[in-house]
Amino acid sequence: MKIYVCVKHVPDTAAKISILDKTRIDERVTFIMNPYDENAVEEAVRLKDQFGETEVIAVTLGRQEAESTLRSALAMGADRGIFIKADENPDGMVTAKALKRAIDQDGKPDIIFTGKESIDSEGYQTMYRLAAGLGMPVVSNAVSFSLEQQKVIVECELEAGARAVIEMTLPCVIGTGKGLNKPNYPTLPAIMKARKKKIKQIDLNRLNLDKSDSRVDILELRPAVEERKAQKLDGSPEEVAAKIVRILHEEARVIP
Amino acid sequence: MQKIGVLIETKNGEVKKANYGVITAARSNACELYAFLLDGSGEAAKVSLQAYGIHRIIEISSDTGPVSRNPVLRARAVLDAMESLGIKVLLGLASIQGKDLLARIAAALDAPLILDCIAVNLAEHTVQKSQFSGKTIATLKVEGAFRIYGIRPNTIEATLSPSEAQVVAFPTVEKNADLTVNEIKQSSSGGIDLTEADVILSGGRGLENSENFSVLFECADVIGAAVGASRVAVDEGWVPYAMQVGQTGKTVCPKVYIACGISGSVQHFAGMKTAGMIIAINKDPEAAIVKKSDYFVIADLFKIVPVMTRHLKARIAD
Numbered sequence: 001m002k003i004y005v006c007v008k009h010v011p012d013t014a015a016k017i018s019i020l021d022k023t024r025i026d027e028r029v030t031f032i033m034n035p036y037d038e039n040a041v042e043e044a045v046r047l048k049d050q051f052g053e054t055e056v057i058a059v060t061l062g063r064q065e066a067e068s069t070l071r072s073a074l075a076m077g078a079d080r081g082i083f084i085k086a087d088e089n090p091d092g093m094v095t096a097k098a099l100k101r102a103i104d105q106d107g108k109p110d111i112i113f114t115g116k117e118s119i120d121s122e123g124y125q126t127m128y129r130l131a132a133g134l135g136m137p138v139v140s141n142a143v144s145f146s147l148e149q150q151k152v153i154v155e156c157e158l159e160a161g162a163r164a165v166i167e168m169t170l171p172c173v174i175g176t177g178k179g180l181n182k183p184n185y186p187t188l189p190a191i192m193k194a195r196k197k198k199i200k201q202i203d204l205n206r207l208n209l210d211k212s213d214s215r216v217d218i219l220e221l222r223p224a225v226e227e228r229k230a231q232k233l234d235g236s237p238e239e240v241a242a243k244i245v246r247i248l249h250e251e252a253r254v255i256p
Numbered sequence: 257m258q259k260i261g262v263l264i265e266t267k268n269g270e271v272k273k274a275n276y277g278v279i280t281a282a283r284s285n286a287c288e289l290y291a292f293l294l295d296g297s298g299e300a301a302k303v304s305l306q307a308y309g310i311h312r313i314i315e316i317s318s319d320t321g322p323v324s325r326n327p328v329l330r331a332r333a334v335l336d337a338m339e340s341l342g343i344k345v346l347l348g349l350a351s352i353q354g355k356d357l358l359a360r361i362a363a364a365l366d367a368p369l370i371l372d373c374i375a376v377n378l379a380e381h382t383v384q385k386s387q388f389s390g391k392t393i394a395t396l397k398v399e400g401a402f403r404i405y406g407i408r409p410n411t412i413e414a415t416l417s418p419s420e421a422q423v424v425a426f427p428t429v430e431k432n433a434d435l436t437v438n439e440i441k442q443s444s445s446g447g448i449d450l451t452e453a454d455v456i457l458s459g460g461r462g463l464e465n466s467e468n469f470s471v472l473f474e475c476a477d478v479i480g481a482a483v484g485a486s487r488v489a490v491d492e493g494w495v496p497y498a499m500q501v502g503q504t505g506k507t508v509c510p511k512v513y514i515a516c517g518i519s520g521s522v523q524h525f526a527g528m529k530t531a532g533m534i535i536a537i538n539k540d541p542e543a544a545i546v547k548k549s550d551y552f553v554i555a556d557l558f559k560i561v562p563v564m565t566r567h568l569k570a571r572i573a574d
Binding site for chain 2: 011013014016017019025035036091092093096119120121122123124125128129131132136137138139140141143153155156157158159160161162163164165166167168169172178179212213214215216217218219220221222223224226228229230231232233237238240241242244245247248249251252253254255256
């Protein structure tokens with residue numbers, strides 16, 4: 001089997017995001033592999049352990065720095081990497097087309113894993129576009145996965161904790177959720193070994209993607225303001241509870 | 257007049273309240289609003305949909321009745337209707353189901369899609385949405401022959417704008433889908449979805465164990481609230497991952513978020529900072545959540561929440 005895993009280099013969840021020139025963030029912060037992509041890599045590597053004769057290829061698109069996230073995927077157990085180098089962060093449509101083209105040029109995928117969302121642009125759509133481009137079935141938000149005789153059974157999270165049990169045949173595209181597995185963080189020897197694994201670098205411009213009239217551009221970025229005037233509610237438990245109930249009724253109007 | 261489509265989400269044959277904010281966002285003087293319904297509830301939904309300004313209700317059906325629960329077939333049915341009616345702009349709820357369906361539709365059309373919009377300007381093709389885990393708000397310009405938008409539930413306030421709606425049948429033929437839905441497993445943890453709840457009671461480290469969460473569930477039950485949790489409570493195995501609010505859990509936007517025994521990390525805030533009101537109950541006056549709340553109580557949650565439950569019960573019984 002050939003399993004491709006798409007990963008993204010994103011600012012750390014705890015990073016303070018500052019805005020430069022109104023449309024970009026200051027990238028001088030710690031970057032990490034998008035948390036949901038860790039579940040994607042983990043699932044692919046587990047399949048390799050389970051089935052043998054499986055190659056796991058991590059793919060990323062980003063600036064030069066993104067290579068470190070690709071190395072992290074290799075340290076987690078991916079066999080080799082494909083690095084699509086870009087000068088800018090393209091929109092979701094371009095990203096998906098670039099990933100498709102790079103994968104097409106590389107081999108015939110049996111499964112493509114991506115994280116269910118990226119925590120930077122919060123687009124929630126790459127896996128669907130990739131699947132549409134490749135003519136494959138797709139699900140996202142997968143929290144359980146099994147493969148038997150070319151048949152994939154996944155459980156996808158729905159509202160209020162319900163799950164859809166979905167069956168597909170290979171090849172397919174799967175967006176992984178947090179509940180799917182617990183990623184194993186790489187050991188030092190694995191990190192050392194990953195340094196020697198191969199990364200194929202492709203320039204985004206060299207992929208010759210078709211020009212499209214559809215696009216999404218950032219006009220402005222601004223910090224999300226969190227202005228709340230914290231007011232203390234004092235008193236005995238009885239008094240405090242009564243105050244909260246009154247606030248829920250009179251101010252928030254969520255109870256009769 | 258430009259036609260705008262609104263994909264309506266229903267639950268057990270009823271239009272979910274959160275749709276009305278989406279319709280409000282889609283409305284303008286210069287357009288005709290088409291509501292897409294897939295579950296055969298068109299006539300029943302007419303009164304409420306027209307109250308918010310829908311002009312036509314497109315009752316999409318298959319050869320066997322309502323469109324089946326398969327997301328591929330549902331997306332295809334909506335695409336058929338859009339094509340046949342010449343609709344190029346579609347709005348829907350960015351709920352879990354909406355995110356899936358809208359993404360399938362956008363991918364099939366290779367059209368731009370923005371999910372989790374908190375504001376839209378359809379005339380100027382701009383939207384606002386959170387990025388970087390809610391730390392920034394981006395204004396995006398969307399260009400393309402088709403444009404698809406998912407609105408974050410409860411972020412746009414619904415306002416009435418009565419019109420006369422007509423129900424139009426739109427039969428489609430279901431062809432093979434490339435995946436099958438074998439089963440929908442319902443969860444044991446109640447039926448209120450975190451992302452659509454008006455009130456959320458959420459528990460963190462202060463809950464100490466799984467059993468203690470019953471204190472929150474009992475209170476939530478009285479007022480139809482949902483119960484959420486911080487990452488600590490999920491990682492400790494006290495509650496399932498589906499309840500996690502935060503950066504790597506659910507992003508929620510309730511009218512009121514009551515954080516019980518939650519310190520309020522940056523990552524937790526990423527998931528609930530857009531709540532209409534935040535009430536923090538915490539023993540620790542230094543907890544980060546205290547300063548970022550609207551109201552806070554410095555006390556043991558086990559002393560406060562059960563009393564609240566009693567007061568709420570008395571109030572509801574009246």
